[in-house]
Amino acid sequence: MSPVRLLLLLLLLLPxxxxxxxxxxxAVLCHPEDKEVLLRIKSALNNPYLLASWNPDTDCCxxxxxxxxxxxxxxxxxxxLASDLPGQIPxxxxxxxxxxxxxxHKLSNFSGxxxxxxxxxxxLNFLTLSWLNLTGPIPSFLGQLKNLxxxxxxxxxxxxxxxxxxxxxPGLGYLGLDRNQLTGKIPASLxxxxxxxxxxxxxxxxxxxxxxxxxxGVDFGKLDLSRNRLQGDASLVFGRNKSTFLIDISxxxxxxxxxxxxxxxxxxxxxxxxxxxxxxxxxxMAGLELQYLNVSYNRLCGEIPVGGRLQSFDYSVYFHNRxxxxxPLDSCK
Numbered sequence: 257m258s259p260v261r262l263l264l265l266l267l268l269l270l271p272x273x274x275x276x277x278x279x280x281x282x283a284v285l286c287h288p289e290d291k292e293v294l295l296r297i298k299s300a301l302n303n304p305y306l307l308a309s310w311n312p313d314t315d316c317c318x319x320x321x322x323x324x325x326x327x328x329x330x331x332x333x334x335x336x337l338a339s340d341l342p343g344q345i346p347x348x349x350x351x352x353x354x355x356x357x358x359x360x361h362k363l364s365n366f367s368g369x370x371x372x373x374x375x376x377x378x379x380l381n382f383l384t385l386s387w388l389n390l391t392g393p394i395p396s397f398l399g400q401l402k403n404l405x406x407x408x409x410x411x412x413x414x415x416x417x418x419x420x421x422x423x424x425x426p427g428l429g430y431l432g433l434d435r436n437q438l439t440g441k442i443p444a445s446l447x448x449x450x451x452x453x454x455x456x457x458x459x460x461x462x463x464x465x466x467x468x469x470x471x472x473g474v475d476f477g478k479l480d481l482s483r484n485r486l487q488g489d490a491s492l493v494f495g496r497n498k499s500t501f502l503i504d505i506s507x508x509x510x511x512x513x514x515x516x517x518x519x520x521x522x523x524x525x526x527x528x529x530x531x532x533x534x535x536x537x538x539x540x541m542a543g544l545e546l547q548y549l550n551v552s553y554n555r556l557c558g559e560i561p562v563g564g565r566l567q568s569f570d571y572s573v574y575f576h577n578r579x580x581x582x583x584p585l586d587s588c589k
Contacts, residue, residue: 285324286316290331293351294319300346306339323357330354332379337361344368345385350376362387375400386432387411394433396421405451406430413437418458423448432457434480442486444468453477458484459504467492480504482527490531491517498522506530506550514556519544529553537580542566549573556580559588 294316298307309320316331317324323333331352342365349358350373358380360366366388374380375397383404390412398407399421407422410432417440418433429451438461446456447470454474459482466488467481475498481490487509494503496518502525510528515535525548536558537551546565550573557579560566571584581588 285329287324287329287331290324290352290354291316293348294322294331296348296351297346300348301341301343304339304341306336306341325354328354333357333359335359335361336363339363340365342366345371345390347371347373350374353377353379355380357382359384360386360388364389367391370395370398372397374398377401379403382406384408385412389413391415393417394419394422394438398422399424402426404428408432409436410457411435415439417441418443418446418463420445422446425449427451429453430455430457434459434461436461438463441465442468442481444470447471447474449474456480460484476500476503478502481508482506484508486510488512494519496520501525503527514538514551514554515558521545524548526550534578537561537566552576554578560585 294310295312298310307320317329321335322331324330325332332354334349334352334355338361341363344367345360350371353376355377356379361384368390369392370385370390380401381403386408392414393416394409394414396419399419402425404425405427407428407430414436416438418438420443422428422431423443423445428449434457440463442458442463447468454476455478456476457480459480461484463484463486465486467486467490469492472492477500479493479500482504485508489512490505490510491512494517498520499522500520501522503523504527506527507530509532511532513535514533515538517538519540521544523544524546526546527548527550529550530553532555534555537556537560539561542561542564544564549569552573553576556577559582560574560580567583569584574580574585
């Protein structure tokens with residue numbers, strides 16, 4: 257082989273050679289404690305095809321559905337998405353004590369409770385257990401996960417009340433408990449949540465009673481209380497000095513005078529349909545940059561203020577009120 261061809265061959269092989277030489281040995285990367293735990297998780301799930309890459313003879317940091325920290329080589333993220341994994345959540349997950357993110361999403365064959373072993377996940381920031389078939393009450397021990405910033409338990413079959421212990425998680429900014437079978441009142445202590453850009457999503461449950469008066473002092477980024485059995489005065493969630501961009505209190509039994517509500521300029525989505533809200537639509541609403549609005553099926557009266565985006569919505573946004581009039585409804589008499 258000529259020197260020129262040899263040089264060209266070496267240049268072609270160099271990237272492959274360097275990748276091989278620079279790749280650390282599996283014994284260096286994969287932490288043996290985490291590897292042993294992962295294999296127990298695989299066994300608890302009856303060695304599913306989804307985890308075929310979880311081969312004990314290979315480096316666990318290269319296995320599917322997980323991620324290791326580049327420096328410590330500990331497993332920091334575990335995610336099972338949209339699969340037919342059977343059974344319950346393996347309690348061994350709680351032994352991956354360096355986990356920062358855990359996502360179990362759209363595993364329709366999963367059932368049962370949240371394992372108590374999760375209390376060992378002291379570094380956990382994001383916990384998503386959504387679109388499963390988890391049952392029983394939401395465990396109060398989740399309040400021990402003090403580093404959580406996001407907790408999503410939506411689309412399950414949880415029953416009972418909302419545990420007040422969740423309000424003791426200092427940085428919790430996203431709490432999604434929607435699409436369950438929760439009952440009882442909303443704990444007043446949820447007003448203690450201090451996370452940035454706070455999202456509270458409690459829709460599609462059977463929660464009842466008045467809203468906590470403490471919510472008047474909370475600046476929610478997004479608040480969705482729709483499709484419950486809540487009642488009383490929900491005007492306390494509004495406020496001129498708040499930064500809320502979405503409020504959905506639709507399909508409840510709220511009853512308050514809309515004409516006395518003060519709105520913040522950042523509000524872009526407002527849904528209040530199917531309640532007992534009375535009064536008139538305040539002129540200040542014409543100054544909002546609303547992208548979505550629905551005040552139908554209430555007890556509102558008076559002329560719809562002219563200006564802004566209020567006339568850009570379809571008539572169905574306003575219909576089935578006591579005596580609302582003006583565009584896009586019929587003109588006032």
